[in-house]
Amino acid sequence: MYEFVRLGSKILLSNFKTLKEPYKLTFSVTNKCNSRCKTCKIWKKKATNELNLNEIKKIFDKINPHWVNITGGEPFLRDDIYDIAKIIEKKNIYIFNLTTNGILKEKIINDIKKILKLSFTNVILVVSLDGPKEIHDKIRGVKGNWDKAVDLFKLLKKIENNTRNFKTYFGYTISSYNVNLINETINELSKEINITMNDFHFNIFHSSNMYYGQFNCGNIEGLEDEIIDNISNILKEKNGYDFITILERKYLKLIKKYFKTGRSPKDCKALTSSCFISPDGYVYPCIGFDQELGNLRNSGYDLKNIWNSEKSYKIRKIIKQNKCKGCWTPCEAYQSILGNLVR
Numbered sequence: 001m002y003e004f005v006r007l008g009s010k011i012l013l014s015n016f017k018t019l020k021e022p023y024k025l026t027f028s029v030t031n032k033c034n035s036r037c038k039t040c041k042i043w044k045k046k047a048t049n050e051l052n053l054n055e056i057k058k059i060f061d062k063i064n065p066h067w068v069n070i071t072g073g074e075p076f077l078r079d080d081i082y083d084i085a086k087i088i089e090k091k092n093i094y095i096f097n098l099t100t101n102g103i104l105k106e107k108i109i110n111d112i113k114k115i116l117k118l119s120f121t122n123v124i125l126v127v128s129l130d131g132p133k134e135i136h137d138k139i140r141g142v143k144g145n146w147d148k149a150v151d152l153f154k155l156l157k158k159i160e161n162n163t164r165n166f167k168t169y170f171g172y173t174i175s176s177y178n179v180n181l182i183n184e185t186i187n188e189l190s191k192e193i194n195i196t197m198n199d200f201h202f203n204i205f206h207s208s209n210m211y212y213g214q215f216n217c218g219n220i221e222g223l224e225d226e227i228i229d230n231i232s233n234i235l236k237e238k239n240g241y242d243f244i245t246i247l248e249r250k251y252l253k254l255i256k257k258y259f260k261t262g263r264s265p266k267d268c269k270a271l272t273s274s275c276f277i278s279p280d281g282y283v284y285p286c287i288g289f290d291q292e293l294g295n296l297r298n299s300g301y302d303l304k305n306i307w308n309s310e311k312s313y314k315i316r317k318i319i320k321q322n323k324c325k326g327c328w329t330p331c332e333a334y335q336s337i338l339g340n341l342v343r
Helices: 002-014 053-061 081-089 105-115 133-140 145-161 182-190 224-237 243-253 255-261 303-307 310-320 330-338
Strands: 024-028 067-071 095-100 123-128 166-174 200-204 274-277 282-284
Touching: 002 330, 024 330, 053 081, 067 081, 081 095, 081 105, 105 123, 105 145, 123 145, 133 145, 133 182, 145 166, 166 182, 182 200, 182 224, 200 224, 200 243, 224 243, 224 255, 243 255, 243 330, 274 303, 274 330, 282 303, 303 310
Parallel strands: 024 067, 024 274, 067 095, 095 123, 123 166, 166 200
Antiparallel strands: 274 282
């Protein structure tokens, strides 16, 4: 309850002003990746000069976020992913979520079991699954990736059923490669596991040279009407009243408005409530806005120095004037929805 109240107070404040520090961090801990995705080229980046465990500790010693999203690359390729979680746990985090491609099944299970022994209020692990078996493996560029992801999900579901603070989902990114294949994906999964629409989190494809290292690899331009039909069907079957499901339903409902304008349907809260940290310590407003704000190594590992800098002030003004690239990804959309509740 204490962690929820802390997060709730920051959400409320974010409706009225820029926070003194972000309550939500998206932190890419590595560019290393054992997938070869068509929709992402992170795996082509060199994983060099990445923040080490001691540096990550210095960063979190000086900030107090309430929601941390760990991503990559493939986060579980870091041998110290549990130790990173242990550092973050000390900050009274309300939501600690991670994403994975599911390939390193045994390591992921071992790491998650250890992470769940820490005192996180909510741990969420999203396993990427972008279509039925043949399509998923084709998108991911790794034969057998679908089988490993599904096997991992089965094991994670067993853990979820016996753990109060843990939830797992499949993450489905709608792109030109898999539009209209959601029901087919669920039907194929149903042969192996009891599955519903509630077991999925959905988002739409975005390009980002800075983060994904690609441009228009899975471009959805011209597919907007089909995607809206897909989302209408999702919303008919997706129910639940937990915090994340409510946010996701609102996110999905607003995709139609995003398609009409190409802009965030809500006043964007990037650099007001949240920011993105790259594996080598660079800070950006979000995963899509290629405006480097500074490097944590050059600021004494103090994110607040960058957050409150003159450069951040100028970029924040651009975002508020709606002059940035424009996006609608869950990484940024959720805090934008929450930061406009009063309106």
